[in-house]
Amino acid sequence: MALMSIAEALRQAIREEMRRDPTVFCLGEDIGIQGGWGGAFTVTLGLSDEFGHERILDTPISEIGIAGAAIGAAINGMRPIADVQYGDFLFCMMDQLANQAAKMTYMSAGTVKVPMVMRAPVGATARGSQHAQSLEAFFTHIPGLKVVAPSTAYDAKGLLKSAVRDDNPVIVFEHKLLYGSKGPRTERGALSPMGEVPDEDYTVPIGKGILRREGRDVTLIGKLLTMYRALGAADKLAQEGIECEVIDPRTLYPLDKDLILESVKKTGRLVIVEEDNQFNGWAAEIAAFVADEAFDYLDAPIKRVSAPQTPAPFAPVMEKFYVPSEERVIAAVKATF
Amino acid sequence: MTNDYLSLYRQMLLIRRFEEKCNALFLQGRIPSTLHLYVGQEAVAVGFCSLLRRDDFITSTHRPHGHAIAKGVSPRAIMAELFAKETGCCRGKGGSMHVGNIEVGMPPAIAIVGAGAPIAVGIALAAKMRESGQVCACFFGDGGANEGAVHEAMNMAAIWSLPVIFVVENNLYAASTPVEKAFAVPNIADRASAYGMPGVIVDGMDVLAVRECANQAIARARSKEGPTLVECKTYRLVGHSRSDARNYRTKEEESEWLAKDPITRLGRILVDEKMTTQAGLDEIENDVNVEIEDAVAYAEASPEPLPEETLEDVFWSKN
Numbered sequence: 001m002a003l004m005s006i007a008e009a010l011r012q013a014i015r016e017e018m019r020r021d022p023t024v025f026c027l028g029e030d031i032g033i034q035g036g037w038g039g040a041f042t043v044t045l046g047l048s049d050e051f052g053h054e055r056i057l058d059t060p061i062s063e064i065g066i067a068g069a070a071i072g073a074a075i076n077g078m079r080p081i082a083d084v085q086y087g088d089f090l091f092c093m094m095d096q097l098a099n100q101a102a103k104m105t106y107m108s109a110g111t112v113k114v115p116m117v118m119r120a121p122v123g124a125t126a127r128g129s130q131h132a133q134s135l136e137a138f139f140t141h142i143p144g145l146k147v148v149a150p151s152t153a154y155d156a157k158g159l160l161k162s163a164v165r166d167d168n169p170v171i172v173f174e175h176k177l178l179y180g181s182k183g184p185r186t187e188r189g190a191l192s193p194m195g196e197v198p199d200e201d202y203t204v205p206i207g208k209g210i211l212r213r214e215g216r217d218v219t220l221i222g223k224l225l226t227m228y229r230a231l232g233a234a235d236k237l238a239q240e241g242i243e244c245e246v247i248d249p250r251t252l253y254p255l256d257k258d259l260i261l262e263s264v265k266k267t268g269r270l271v272i273v274e275e276d277n278q279f280n281g282w283a284a285e286i287a288a289f290v291a292d293e294a295f296d297y298l299d300a301p302i303k304r305v306s307a308p309q310t311p312a313p314f315a316p317v318m319e320k321f322y323v324p325s326e327e328r329v330i331a332a333v334k335a336t337f
Numbered sequence: 338m339t340n341d342y343l344s345l346y347r348q349m350l351l352i353r354r355f356e357e358k359c360n361a362l363f364l365q366g367r368i369p370s371t372l373h374l375y376v377g378q379e380a381v382a383v384g385f386c387s388l389l390r391r392d393d394f395i396t397s398t399h400r401p402h403g404h405a406i407a408k409g410v411s412p413r414a415i416m417a418e419l420f421a422k423e424t425g426c427c428r429g430k431g432g433s434m435h436v437g438n439i440e441v442g443m444p445p446a447i448a449i450v451g452a453g454a455p456i457a458v459g460i461a462l463a464a465k466m467r468e469s470g471q472v473c474a475c476f477f478g479d480g481g482a483n484e485g486a487v488h489e490a491m492n493m494a495a496i497w498s499l500p501v502i503f504v505v506e507n508n509l510y511a512a513s514t515p516v517e518k519a520f521a522v523p524n525i526a527d528r529a530s531a532y533g534m535p536g537v538i539v540d541g542m543d544v545l546a547v548r549e550c551a552n553q554a555i556a557r558a559r560s561k562e563g564p565t566l567v568e569c570k571t572y573r574l575v576g577h578s579r580s581d582a583r584n585y586r587t588k589e590e591e592s593e594w595l596a597k598d599p600i601t602r603l604g605r606i607l608v609d610e611k612m613t614t615q616a617g618l619d620e621i622e623n624d625v626n627v628e629i630e631d632a633v634a635y636a637e638a639s640p641e642p643l644p645e646e647t648l649e650d651v652f653w654s655k656n
Contacts (some may be wrong), residue, residue, distance in 0.1 A: 060496070068454070070459060072455070076459070107445040109650055
């Protein structure tokens with residue numbers, strides 16, 4: 001057991017999977033260059049020393065090529081872990097992910113498998129509109145992709161291992177303010193949660209959420225950074241006598257609906273917190289299925305706390321306004337009473 | 338040698354008659370969907386695929402029937418797929434634009450123009466990493482050559498010296514747009530030097546020339562010397578798809594290319610060089626027609642998939 005940041009836990013997962021299975025390899029921009037950073041957020045730092053530059057493969061700035069190479073390699077017997085520096089660049093490779101990776105198994109009637117992992121950092125961090133988006137909902141909308149979003153070091157290691165071992169394309173969303181990247185790659189204002197991570201091999205199953213806090217009055221759901229916003233709000237609300245249950249879905253698709261329904265049936269109130277833009281978003285889907293499947297248990301309208309329907313702004317004061325805060329979560333919870 | 342040439346002839350004729358049959362079935366309303374026919378370009382697929390191993394890969398396009406037959410996907414399975422039957426090579430989940438069979442090294446054809454190139458690079462990357470000795474032939478058209486995905490792919494293949502052959506089938510029109518409106522260079526192969534790989538131009542209506550060229554490019558890939566861009570100058574003797582009246586090109590141009598038909602051309606050589614006789618060619622023709630009638634009968638007799646099968650195969654479910 002060791003205390004680790006999420007970046008360190010992801011690195012350990014990659015190292016262990018690459019030692020275990022010679023078909024696992026990494027590809028991406030700036031991931032293995034000597035004297036470089038180990039990717040934009042240090043996750044692959046030092047791995048090329050152990051595994052060499054063929055298995056920690058630096059690519060040109062060619063996002064379509066990165067995704068396509070991962071798909072092709074996966075079709076031909078490898079288990080690639082591809083990396084984009086910022087989640088926003090997934091749009092550059094959208095055809096490869098949405099039309100190719102996601103549909104190969106289906107179009108081939110289940111005879112072609114694409115066991116690839118696509119890692120992508122998300123979250124607004126004073127870089128302006130094109131290095132800031134929370135894109136998770138786009139990918140949960142595409143049949144054929146699995147989507148995970150670990151918010152703790154333990155889950156980061158366990159979910160990345162599950163993603164590597166899964167025989168389908170898995171998108172792993174990581175939040176820039178949660179990595180705990182060090183040195184020149186330190187993020188200003190980061191939460192950088194540290195967590196206990198077992199040294200031994202373990203996995204966190206894809207499709208299973210977790211209860212982060214128990215409570216009887218309101219169910220709060222958050223992912224990545226907004227899971228911590230929900231926890232912070234729950235602490236403050238507890239001082240006022242409102243006990244919130246906090247759910248971290250960990251996997252966004254396939255979603256652990258049972259965990260959410262069980263909680264909502266107990267509390268009768270639901271507030272969903274997301275950094276994504278609200279319209280047609282991730283929280284909307286959760287609100288819709290809960291309304292559909294547990295309407296009779298609800299004591300109040302379901303509330304969503306999201307980014308507004310704007311691009312992410314640059315100015316820190318505006319960004320603070322944009323990303324859901326504990327205060328906005330608290331207000332939403334109170335509005336359900 | 339003679340057997341080889343006869344087999345090239347048979348393969349090209351099989352593709353031609355298969356597609357003519359598809360077109361007739363389509364016009365009779367017996368098969369759904371659209372069709373992008375390969376008529377005229379048969380020498381390219383056959384020239385390359387006749388030299389590939391079963392475990393070598395190809396990536397194909399929205400015009401994939403010729404590639405599929407040449408790589409060894411069974412005409413029965415392709416025909417049944419066109420009929421949208423349970424016995425089709427994609428069990429009714431692919432259709433004309435996604436035929437393939439991974440068992441013979443053909444993932445479902447990729448109908449997004451140019452999108453197969455980066456995947457071919459990945460297939461070749463895996464071949465290199467696994468030291469499997471496989472190569473990948475990546476087919477695309479002059480239209481595909483202008484996609485960003487193809488540029489990224491060719492650069493990556495070159496810097497990593499991957500065993501991939503980029504086979505551009507320049508049939509002079511991207512749908513209706515002539516190459517003069519889409520390229521500032523006279524030959525697509527001229528672009529190869531920009532990526533640091535050999536660029537070769539070949540008469541795509543001459544299967545023997547294509548094969549010679551393919552032989553060199555495959556040998557180069559197989560011996561770890563890296564990728565080649567091969568431009569096959571060819572012509573689609575029919576429309577882009579089923580609804581194309583071909584008003585953007587002249588009848589004179591079409592006749593000119595019809596005179597270069599790769600199948601009659603090879604047939605003439607075979608007879609002239611006394612490798613066979615006209616009667617020998619007729620026998621092949623009969624043989625091919627029997628195979629196609631068998632494929633049609635098989636497809637027609639096959640059951641349709643169940644509607645509920647829609648829900649299966651979204652994710653990999655085998656161990």
